[in-house]
Amino acid sequence: MNRRCFLSGLAGLAAAPAFAGDDEHGRFVREAKYWNPIEQQRVACTLCPRGCEVADRERGYCGVRENVGGRYVTLVYGRAVAANVDPIEKKPLFHFLPGTTAFSIATAGCNMECKFCQNWDISQFRPEQIRSTDLFPTDVAAAARGRSCASIAYTYSEPVIFYEYMLDSAIEGHRLGVRSVMISNGYILKEPLLELLPRLDAVKVDLKAFTDTFYQKLCAGKLQPVLDSLRWIKEQGTWLEIVDLILPTQNDGEGEILALSEWIVDELGPDVPVHFSQFHPTYRIRNLPRTPVSTLERCYRIAKNAGLNFVYLGNVPGLGYENTLCPGCGTTLIRRVGFTVLSNTLKEGACPSCGRAIPGVWS
Amino acid sequence: MNRRSFVHSLSSAALVGAFHVPCDGGTGGRPSGALSPDTDSTVVIVRRVGLSQLKGDGRTGAYRTLLEEAFSTLGKTSLAQRVSGRNTIGLKANCLAGRPLSPSPELAQALSGMLRDVGVREVTVWERTMRELTRAGFTARGSFTIIGTDAVGYGRTIYESGDVGSLLSNALLNSDGLVSVGMLKDHDLAGISCVLKNLYGTIHNPNKYHDYNCNPYVAHVASLPPIRERLVLSVLDCATAQCHGGPSYKPAWAWPFDGILVSFDPVAADRIAADLIEDQRAIRELPTLEADRRPPRWIETAGLMGLGEHRRDAITVREVIV
Numbered sequence A: 001m002n003r004r005c006f007l008s009g010l011a012g013l014a015a016a017p018a019f020a021g022d023d024e025h026g027r028f029v030r031e032a033k034y035w036n037p038i039e040q041q042r043v044a045c046t047l048c049p050r051g052c053e054v055a056d057r058e059r060g061y062c063g064v065r066e067n068v069g070g071r072y073v074t075l076v077y078g079r080a081v082a083a084n085v086d087p088i089e090k091k092p093l094f095h096f097l098p099g100t101t102a103f104s105i106a107t108a109g110c111n112m113e114c115k116f117c118q119n120w121d122i123s124q125f126r127p128e129q130i131r132s133t134d135l136f137p138t139d140v141a142a143a144a145r146g147r148s149c150a151s152i153a154y155t156y157s158e159p160v161i162f163y164e165y166m167l168d169s170a171i172e173g174h175r176l177g178v179r180s181v182m183i184s185n186g187y188i189l190k191e192p193l194l195e196l197l198p199r200l201d202a203v204k205v206d207l208k209a210f211t212d213t214f215y216q217k218l219c220a221g222k223l224q225p226v227l228d229s230l231r232w233i234k235e236q237g238t239w240l241e242i243v244d245l246i247l248p249t250q251n252d253g254e255g256e257i258l259a260l261s262e263w264i265v266d267e268l269g270p271d272v273p274v275h276f277s278q279f280h281p282t283y284r285i286r287n288l289p290r291t292p293v294s295t296l297e298r299c300y301r302i303a304k305n306a307g308l309n310f311v312y313l314g315n316v317p318g319l320g321y322e323n324t325l326c327p328g329c330g331t332t333l334i335r336r337v338g339f340t341v342l343s344n345t346l347k348e349g350a351c352p353s354c355g356r357a358i359p360g361v362w363s
Numbered sequence B: 001m002n003r004r005s006f007v008h009s010l011s012s013a014a015l016v017g018a019f020h021v022p023c024d025g026g027t028g029g030r031p032s033g034a035l036s037p038d039t040d041s042t043v044v045i046v047r048r049v050g051l052s053q054l055k056g057d058g059r060t061g062a063y064r065t066l067l068e069e070a071f072s073t074l075g076k077t078s079l080a081q082r083v084s085g086r087n088t089i090g091l092k093a094n095c096l097a098g099r100p101l102s103p104s105p106e107l108a109q110a111l112s113g114m115l116r117d118v119g120v121r122e123v124t125v126w127e128r129t130m131r132e133l134t135r136a137g138f139t140a141r142g143s144f145t146i147i148g149t150d151a152v153g154y155g156r157t158i159y160e161s162g163d164v165g166s167l168l169s170n171a172l173l174n175s176d177g178l179v180s181v182g183m184l185k186d187h188d189l190a191g192i193s194c195v196l197k198n199l200y201g202t203i204h205n206p207n208k209y210h211d212y213n214c215n216p217y218v219a220h221v222a223s224l225p226p227i228r229e230r231l232v233l234s235v236l237d238c239a240t241a242q243c244h245g246g247p248s249y250k251p252a253w254a255w256p257f258d259g260i261l262v263s264f265d266p267v268a269a270d271r272i273a274a275d276l277i278e279d280q281r282a283i284r285e286l287p288t289l290e291a292d293r294r295p296p297r298w299i300e301t302a303g304l305m306g307l308g309e310h311r312r313d314a315i316t317v318r319e320v321i322v
């Protein structure tokens, strides 16, 4: 995403100051929902698996939560650094209201540091370092509705770290009949996730690799908590799709792709859509080439052979790997190029040829 | 709630600088910088009874005396040699804890004067935000310019060293010399926050580097080429020190050390600072930093990376009372 368009969705909103970073009146500050006091005015954050223990006047790893005299607060409630109207396919969510748009928002900050982050210029900064604007939950819901968006997407950076803002925006959105989707790394603890899921209508999780080494070396995170989150999301019945960005030589081994695919089939079921996406050099990984299409096609074959019913290739538009096919009879049900839906022949969520129900949220 | 600690801003120029930056990576190798194998690893501690109680000109004068004593102990021409050829020197002050536990503006005033005396044209005092500087008592009235990174922004290049990849404050990049002006104080994660940990204030993403008691990150930040090339001097304001509960000010754990600590070797300075804090912890029957699960292992890492001397028996400590 081009930074210059981050705030383009805000055009027409009233009284949006150019800069909200100096937060003179603490208007973006709210008490955090998940934390415990510990000794010496320190606090333990219980929102994500990182489990930061934070001293007075210090911030957690994500840079958007601060200990203020022994009380833990979020600094980004209503502090949007991005607001755009995007096709839902851009998230990507392919089995969730295809052809609709999502009012997409983000704040600064992230609880990982992926060395290949495409949006590092917001995810790896502190809120006061980035141009932002006031966009409180009621504004988000109204803006989404006013722009005829079917959903609000919490995206671009990492929504887990703006949890309170996301939760309240989802509640406000539902009041106005606008749904909510979270585009996340899945790095969140069980209790906050279980509180959040009833407010969400779909979740896309980046399963960045299937080795802990990759997570530790390239993301400053761990694999297991992400796998746990995927299971909990599935158990709760929230619509789930998975993206795996394929980096040449880092997470593209046949064995790894097979293990990942088999794990999804076994633990989450064969109907979870999986998107293998093309990497392009960015941020701190500039010495690797774009992922060859042949590598992505190999991932596609491995995943299909492992039993996944819906496999897509991302960032390589026009090759036919964005279409939704009926796993029963092979009929092309939804034809896409890039983020554009060219045709959708689903009949009440089922294949018009063989009648097989296609999992997803279609209306 | 104290809002002042999270009210910051960044100018539009700085914001523009933060976007779409090229990543040129580390330059590799050993930069021809301020830290070299022959850096003198002497650490000088100069104390004056009642320093922490002094105010105004009297305090500035006292700091001047202490600094003169320190540089005299390090060698008469040492400061001049150290800053030779550097026109603009930035004093990176650690003002996180507000006035009670931040470097004194009077120390900066005295040091600025001495730097000018040896030919430095411009001296700046800088920190992450103007607000932090103001809270610590710095004003534009001194013989130095005060700069918050929130006003000047970060550079466009991601500098990398080991595990660290960061943008650097333009306050640093716009100067050709750096003095780390820290405090003698405890840190809940790093063990201590004195000379090298203060340098976290030069990068845009310090919150990313607190795991594992900041090891090896403190050393990696210090070895980012623009920092390593510029860091010429380390000065700790130890008028008031703190042995526990840091990095914010906790009066129960603070004590009047009534002195300064000066060295050309930042690693040696931190080694000795850690010992001083451990001594005070022992007096108060607090567990060692090791027993408290936050040993400052990054000191050894920094030494092994060639940033200075971490071995206690290879460091000369001179203590002077004036």
Ligand code: SF4
Pocket: A045, A046, A047, A048, A049, A050, A051, A052, A059, A060, A061, A062, A063, A065, A110, A111, A160, A161
């Ligand atoms: S949400 Fe932020 S502060 Fe909380 S544990 Fe995760 S990284 Fe740390």
